[in-house]
Amino acid sequence: MTEKRTSHTSPSSGDLFTDVATAARSTEQRGARRRRQAERDRALTNQARSLVLLQPIFWIEQNRHRLGGDEALFESVDPKVLALAAFDFISVQMVVGLGARHDDVIDHLCGQAWRMSAELPEEKAERISEYVLDTLTNGRERHREFVVPYFELSEGQWRERRFRLVHYEQAADGQLRYSLTPEGITAYLSMLDVDPALMQQAEELLIGKMVEKGSFEDAIFLAERARTRTIEYQTRLERTLRRYESYPDAVGYDEISSQLQHSLDHVCEREREEGQLLSAVNNRDTSSLDEDQRELLADLRDLLQECRRRHANLQSDLMDAPDRFLDAQNRAFRLRDSSRLSNLEPEVLLPMLEEKLGPISQAAEAMHTAMNRPITPSIFDPVILLEGIADLSEQGEGTDHRPQDTDLEALAIDAEAFPNEMQERMTRFINERVAEAGELNFSALLTHAADQGLSEQERRCIAYHIISAFSPQSDAADTQAQVAGRFSSDLLSGVELVIRRREDDHGDQ
Secondary structure, three states: OOOOOOOOOOOOHHHHHHHHHHHHHHHHHHHHHHHHHHHHHHHHHHHHHHHHHHHHHHHHHHOOOOOOHHHOOOOOOOHHHHHHHHHHHHHHHHHHOOOEOHHHHHHHHHHHHHHHOOOOOHHHHHHHHHHHHHHHOOHHHOOOOEEEEEEEOOOOEEEEEEEOOEEEEEOOOOOEEEEEOHHHHHHHHHOOOOOHHHHHHHHHHHHHHHHHHOOHHHHHHHHHHHHHHHHHHHHHHHHHHHHHHHOHHHOOHHHHHHHHHHHHHHHHHHHHHHHHHHHHHHOOOOOOOOHHHHHHHHHHHHHHHHHHHHHHHHHHHHHHHHHHHHHHHHHHHOOOOOOOOOOHHHHHHHHHHOOOHHHHHHOHHHHHHHHOOOOOOOOOOHHHHHHHHHHHHHHHOOOOOOOOOOOOOOOOOOHHHOOHHHHHHHHHHHHHHHHHHOEEEHHHHHHHHHHOOOOHHHHHHHHHHHHHHOOOOOOOOOEEEEEEEEEEOOOOEEEEEEEEEHHHHHHHO
C-alpha cells in the first residue's frame, strides 16, 4: 500500500508582512471613518443647539392666530419681523449706550407694526409690541430660562438646553434696560443675510488661525462650512449664467461683463487663498502630532483640495462665459434669409382655424397675397446689412423685375341686372343729391345711400350709373364724374370720383 502524504506550505515572510500591512490600513481607514462620523455628529449637534435658540420666535409664529383671543392681534402683522426688529434695536443700543429702555423698545416695535398696517390702533400696536418683547424674555414663565430639548448625536441621548435671549436688568446708570445675552447674540447673528463671498473670506482666515493653533477639528468644521459656501456661490453663479445665455437679447454685454469680471476676481482670490492654506497644512510639522491629529490634518487637506477644485472649475466656466454669451447674441441677432413667404403658423393658419368656411372662401385672394408677401428682415449691424445686400444681389442676378405691359380691358357692366324701375328711381336719387350739394364724392354718395336704408342691389345700381357718368358719351344720369383719388367701402373700392351736374360742367367750360 502507498501512503498519501499532505504537504503544508508555510507562508513566506513577504506574504505575512503584506497581510499585516493590509490589516493595518483597514484598521486606519475604519478609524478615520469613525472620526469623520464623530466630527459630523458634533457639527450637527452644535447646529441643533444653535437652532433651538430660535424656538421662542417659532412659538410666536405657530400661535399667531390664537394670540389675543377674538381680536387676532397678529392678523395684519408679522411677529417674526417684530422679533428680529427687537433684536436689532437692542443690539444697536448696546453699542451706543448701556442697553435699551422699555419705552424705547415699545416705541420702535410700534413703528415697525404701523409700517405693516397703517390702520392699526395705537392701543393694539402697543399690545402687540409688549407681547413680542414679553415672549423674548420668557414672560410666560416669569422670565425664567427657556428650556428646549434636543438630541445629542455624539452621546445618543436627549438633552436640554437652558438659555436666555434677552436680559432685563439694572444698568450702570441705575435704569432698567434690555440687553442681548451671548445666546441672543448668537441667534441674531445666525439670522443675518450675509453674502456667501464675504463668509468665504472670513472662514478662510479662521481656518488659517485654527491650523496655526493646532485646532484641526475646528478647522475641519470651518472647511466644511466653506465648502458649503462654495457650492452655494457656484449654484447662484451658474443660475445667473444660464439666465444670461437663455435671454441674450434682453441684456447687453457691457451690463454683464463687470459682473463676470467681479465673480472671476473673487474665484481667483479664493483659489490663491486655498493654495496658501494647503501649503500651510502640507508644511505643518507633524513630528509632535499624534496619530489622530495627523488623520485630522489629512482630512483637512482633502477638504481644501475639493474646494480648490470646485473653484478651478468655476474659474474655467467664468472665462468661457463671455464667448458663450456673445455666440448666443449672434444667434439671436443674425440676419435671416430674405423670403417672400410669411410665417404661416401664427399669421395665416391659426387665424384660419377660428373662422368659418364662408369667410375663408371669400378671403381666398387676400390669403394668397398674405402667404406670398415679402418680409423685410431686421438689421442690427452695418456689416450684416452689407452682407445681406450682397446676398440679395447675388440671388437677384439674371432675373428681370421690370413690370410687363398689359392691354387695358373695358369694364363690362350689365345694365340688365337692374330693373328699369330701379334704374329710374336711382337716377332721380343721384340727380337730387347732386342738385342739393352741387358737387359730391362717389364714396359720400354711397355712404348717404346706405344711411337712407337703400339695399345693396340699389347701391350697386347707383354705382353703375356713376361709373357710366365717367364716360362723356353716357347720358344715363344728368351728371358728370371726374377722377379725384381713390376710396374703399364695404361695397366696392377703386378710383374716387367727383360728381357734378352735367350742365354746370358745360357752363364752366
